[in-house]
Amino acid sequence: MKPKYTSLRGVRDILPDELKNWRRIEDRAREIFRRYNYREIETPIIEPAEMFIRTVGEETDIVRKEMYIFKDRGERLVALRPEGTAPVVRAFLENNLYVPGRVAKFYYIGDMFRYDRPQAGRQREFHQIGVEALGESSYVLDVEVIMLLLEFFEELGLVDAVLLLNSVGCPRCRLEYSKSLREFFSPYVDELCEDCNARLENNPLRILDCKVERCKKVIAKVPSILDYLCDDCRIHFENVRSVLDSLGIRYVLDTRLVRGLDYYTKTTFEVTVPGLGLSIGGGGRYDGLIKDLGGPDLPGIGFAIGMERLVNLLRDRGLLVEEEEVPDYFIIYDATLVTKAIILSKLLRNRGFIVEMSYMAKNLKSQLKEADRSKAKKSVIMREELLANNRVILKDMITGEQEEIELDKLEVSLIGERV
RNA sequence: GUGAAUGUAGCUCAAUUGGUUAGAGCGCUGGACUGUGGAUCCAGAUGUUGGGGGUUCGAGUCCCCUCAUUCACCCCA
Numbered sequence: 196m197k198p199k200y201t202s203l204r205g206v207r208d209i210l211p212d213e214l215k216n217w218r219r220i221e222d223r224a225r226e227i228f229r230r231y232n233y234r235e236i237e238t239p240i241i242e243p244a245e246m247f248i249r250t251v252g253e254e255t256d257i258v259r260k261e262m263y264i265f266k267d268r269g270e271r272l273v274a275l276r277p278e279g280t281a282p283v284v285r286a287f288l289e290n291n292l293y294v295p296g297r298v299a300k301f302y303y304i305g306d307m308f309r310y311d312r313p314q315a316g317r318q319r320e321f322h323q324i325g326v327e328a329l330g331e332s333s334y335v336l337d338v339e340v341i342m343l344l345l346e347f348f349e350e351l352g353l354v355d356a357v358l359l360l361n362s363v364g365c366p367r368c369r370l371e372y373s374k375s376l377r378e379f380f381s382p383y384v385d386e387l388c389e390d391c392n393a394r395l396e397n398n399p400l401r402i403l404d405c406k407v408e409r410c411k412k413v414i415a416k417v418p419s420i421l422d423y424l425c426d427d428c429r430i431h432f433e434n435v436r437s438v439l440d441s442l443g444i445r446y447v448l449d450t451r452l453v454r455g456l457d458y459y460t461k462t463t464f465e466v467t468v469p470g471l472g473l474s475i476g477g478g479g480r481y482d483g484l485i486k487d488l489g490g491p492d493l494p495g496i497g498f499a500i501g502m503e504r505l506v507n508l509l510r511d512r513g514l515l516v517e518e519e520e521v522p523d524y525f526i527i528y529d530a531t532l533v534t535k536a537i538i539l540s541k542l543l544r545n546r547g548f549i550v551e552m553s554y555m556a557k558n559l560k561s562q563l564k565e566a567d568r569s570k571a572k573k574s575v576i577m578r579e580e581l582l583a584n585n586r587v588i589l590k591d592m593i594t595g596e597q598e599e600i601e602l603d604k605l606e607v608s609l610i611g612e613r614v
Numbered sequence: 615g616u617g618a619a620u621g622u623a624g625c626u627c628a629a630u631u632g633g634u635u636a637g638a639g640c641g642c643u644g645g646a647c648u649g650u651g652g653a654u655c656c657a658g659a660u661g662u663u664g665g666g667g668g669u670u671c672g673a674g675u676c677c678c679c680u681c682a683u684u685c686a687c688c689c690c691a
Binding site: 201204255256257260261278307309311312313314315316317321322323324325390401404405454455456465473474475476477499500501502503504505527529558559560561562563564565566567568574576578588590592595597 | 615616647648649650651652681682683684685686687688689690691
């Protein structure tokens with residue numbers, strides 16, 4: 196039988212065995228975030244489209260070709276969120292969570308939507324775990340956020356996580372840098388690919404990310420953005436690096452690291468592992484974003500972790516737990532004992548056991564077969580003549596041994612129990 | 615948006631240059647085993663060969679369209 200409907204392209208079901216691992220990872224994240232004093236927040240999946248267009252940037256691919264965008268019945272232009280930062284900032288402002296002089300720290304766990312062609316480590320619906328710290332400009336916070344991200348990966352067993360670090364400066368630095376990039380590239384126009392020629396016009400920084408070989412050759416000789424940082428941005432970045440160095444946190448300085456969202460400023464970073472070719476997490480400062488969304492002129496910083504990429508990586512490394520949760524007890528009973536069987540299962544469940552029962556009181560053989568297939572550790576066989584004395588047969592499904600016992604031994608009793 | 619590969623039973627995969635009724639293992643159902651599961655043996659059901667159209671006496675196989683999956687590019691988590 197072919198199902199009538201299948202899931203849409205680029206989205207998928209997360210089945211119980213896998214989801215269990217997801218929850219374990221999320222629990223780990225929650226525990227670490229808690230220790231760093233971040234609080235969980237959940238924002239809607241739909242937001243005003245305009246909000247993302249303005250903050251992520253009109254010229255970015257996310258906005259130009261990847262947003263799920265539509266008009267709702269009230270003619271409002273709505274988008275499925277393609278990222279988590281703008282919504283958190285919006286919620287922060289809308290709910291007046293700003294306390295002057297205090298940093299506000301949030302984390303979120305949720306799904307994002309981007310209309311891409313699906314491929315390895317990329318779906319149209321994907322899940323992110325992210326943090327946002329709003330209202331503090333100190334480089335000390337940059338360091339803490341990076342530490343937090345690395346600690347999370349380390350606790351999951353990714354001992355070879357590599358931190359890539361860069362500073363993209365502030366809008367003033369970038370203007371200077373863009374200008375010099377245009378000057379630098381103008382003699383090489385013929386050597387650059389078509390895309391890069393277009394980028395030369397609207398966003399020269401993007402050229403640095405190009406994967407085309409002939410572009411790479413030109414890019415290799417490009418001046419570093421670090422030489423164009425203003426004093427404030429330069430000192431900030433030097434401080435970040437110096438503290439990371441003192442802490443013994445290793446990083447790869449990647450001055451060509453360009454994050455694909457326009458709101459990033461100053462420190463940006465990504466985490467990957469050797470040979471993966473994808474980043475499993477990334478983030479940075481966004482010191483102008485809060486003001487852009489109509490709030491006070493506050494700085495912010497955050498990161499997002501790609502859940503699917505992380506889970507895939509952990510699976511490849513054998514770092515996922517594969518154990519299956521099985522019933523402690525399977526209740527088998529004579530047809531006349533339906534009510535008692537239901538009560539017994541409830542009593543055992545109240546005591547915290549995982550209990551499964553046969554739903555068709557067929558013959559013993561087929562019920563035992565059901566018990567076997569349920570992978571229950573033990574079966575409780577209820578027979579009328581035994582139950583009169585509050586006794587049942589307890590069968591160990593692994594060894595096959597069985598004994599007749601008082602129900603008291605299971606610390607339950609059916610005497611006096613009624614529906 | 616561009617390019618490539620793949621699509622057969624619930625799952626993993628077969629099927630000669632186009633050739634009769636599309637097979638195997640696992641799983642499933644039943645029996646050997648009349649109230650004790652698993653192991654073994656036996657038997658049985660698997661299916662519009664992703665969908666649609668075309669070529670042909672004949673298509674799982676060749677052609678076109680379409681959908682999906684996988685991979686790469688673009689970009690990103």
